[in-house]
Amino acid sequence: MAYWNIKNVTLRGVTGTVPNNPVKSVDLPIFNQEEADTFDKTVGILNRYIAPETVCASDLCQDAGERLLAALEWEKETVDVLLFVSVTGDYKTPPTSAILQDRMGLPNATFVLDVPMGCCGCIYGITVAGNLLSAGTAKRALVLVGDTAMRMGSTRDKSRMPLFGDSGTAMALEFDPTAEDIVVEMNTLGAGYQALMTPHGGYRHPVTKESFEYKDFGNGIIRAPKDALINGMDVFSFAISKPPISVKNMLDRLGLDKDKDIDFFLIHQANKLIVDRIVKKLKLDPDKVPYNLQEFGNLGGASIPMLMTTSIADELRSRPLTLLCSSFGLGLTWGTMVMRTNKLMPLPLGVM
Numbered sequence: 001m002a003y004w005n006i007k008n009v010t011l012r013g014v015t016g017t018v019p020n021n022p023v024k025s026v027d028l029p030i031f032n033q034e035e036a037d038t039f040d041k042t043v044g045i046l047n048r049y050i051a052p053e054t055v056c057a058s059d060l061c062q063d064a065g066e067r068l069l070a071a072l073e074w075e076k077e078t079v080d081v082l083l084f085v086s087v088t089g090d091y092k093t094p095p096t097s098a099i100l101q102d103r104m105g106l107p108n109a110t111f112v113l114d115v116p117m118g119c120c121g122c123i124y125g126i127t128v129a130g131n132l133l134s135a136g137t138a139k140r141a142l143v144l145v146g147d148t149a150m151r152m153g154s155t156r157d158k159s160r161m162p163l164f165g166d167s168g169t170a171m172a173l174e175f176d177p178t179a180e181d182i183v184v185e186m187n188t189l190g191a192g193y194q195a196l197m198t199p200h201g202g203y204r205h206p207v208t209k210e211s212f213e214y215k216d217f218g219n220g221i222i223r224a225p226k227d228a229l230i231n232g233m234d235v236f237s238f239a240i241s242k243p244p245i246s247v248k249n250m251l252d253r254l255g256l257d258k259d260k261d262i263d264f265f266l267i268h269q270a271n272k273l274i275v276d277r278i279v280k281k282l283k284l285d286p287d288k289v290p291y292n293l294q295e296f297g298n299l300g301g302a303s304i305p306m307l308m309t310t311s312i313a314d315e316l317r318s319r320p321l322t323l324l325c326s327s328f329g330l331g332l333t334w335g336t337m338v339m340r341t342n343k344l345m346p347l348p349l350g351v352m
Helices: 032-044 055-071 096-103 118-133 190-194 232-253 272-282 301-309 313-318
Strands: 002-006 009-018 022-024 047-049 081-083 112-116 141-147 165-176 184-188 265-266 319-331 333-341
Touching: 002 118, 009 055, 009 118, 009 301, 009 333, 047 165, 055 096, 055 141, 055 165, 055 232, 081 096, 081 118, 081 184, 096 112, 096 313, 112 118, 118 141, 118 165, 118 184, 118 301, 118 319, 118 333, 165 301, 184 232, 232 272, 232 319, 232 333, 265 272, 265 301, 301 313, 301 319
Parallel strands: 081 112, 081 141, 265 319
Antiparallel strands: 002 184, 009 165, 022 047, 141 165, 184 333, 319 333
């Protein structure tokens, strides 16, 4: 297990942006009314936002980032680090973070990096940016996390299509010698990579004519090799087993009581079945586990910053909080982060 104690770094602000296109489950072409009602009840996703083809994850993240910089009154010249955490970049090359540096008018000296880590993206982004800032050489970082995951898969795949939503988020981190440590534990099970993947389109399996040939796998799953896939049973088994152990290890390592010392548990909003099972396994107080998947669906790496923006914004704004964040996804990867916030500025959700 790899642990990081990230010193001298604090989270100053967070916000998110969604496309102006809310879609209820019954409006999806793969469902009739009865199927939509069953999905809503069991999976817990009632609504999601779907971006038009002209809007990319970078556009949503840019909107969130620019609003956050303005609210914090950070001059663009003071941003030393820009991370774009996404699996839906503008192009294969160049890195989208470089494009965003220009579009956002950030200085040429800005350190830019793309981090394509999927549902663990928030924790990875804070870990990378935090370590870059902790020495004090760089003072400010903007971590943009978002995806347009809906367009990655087949529109005829009932196992994947209704689960996801599109969004962009922004987190502002700053060097602060008075900040309490951000503690992170990360894990990887590369042997399980095929449970969440896009088979064709990379350099191992480039796009060919075969990439566009659709196959019916039964149970409403119709997709082609170019489409992202989910092996539901493997993902479910992984998600309810590995992350709870990581959370328990973190609490034990830091000597924290889950009932007395943690204000909120921010668990990646994969689906209600998984989150509920994790809560039950860890015997967490449900009042300390916010949900927003009913409104947004699975937002990948943006899930945790969106919880901050929409579910606990008033608490973040009004008092110091101790947050425990748990993510799991592509790789397969999973991780736990404990962060103490103070005077955090969460902005209202943006729509574009």
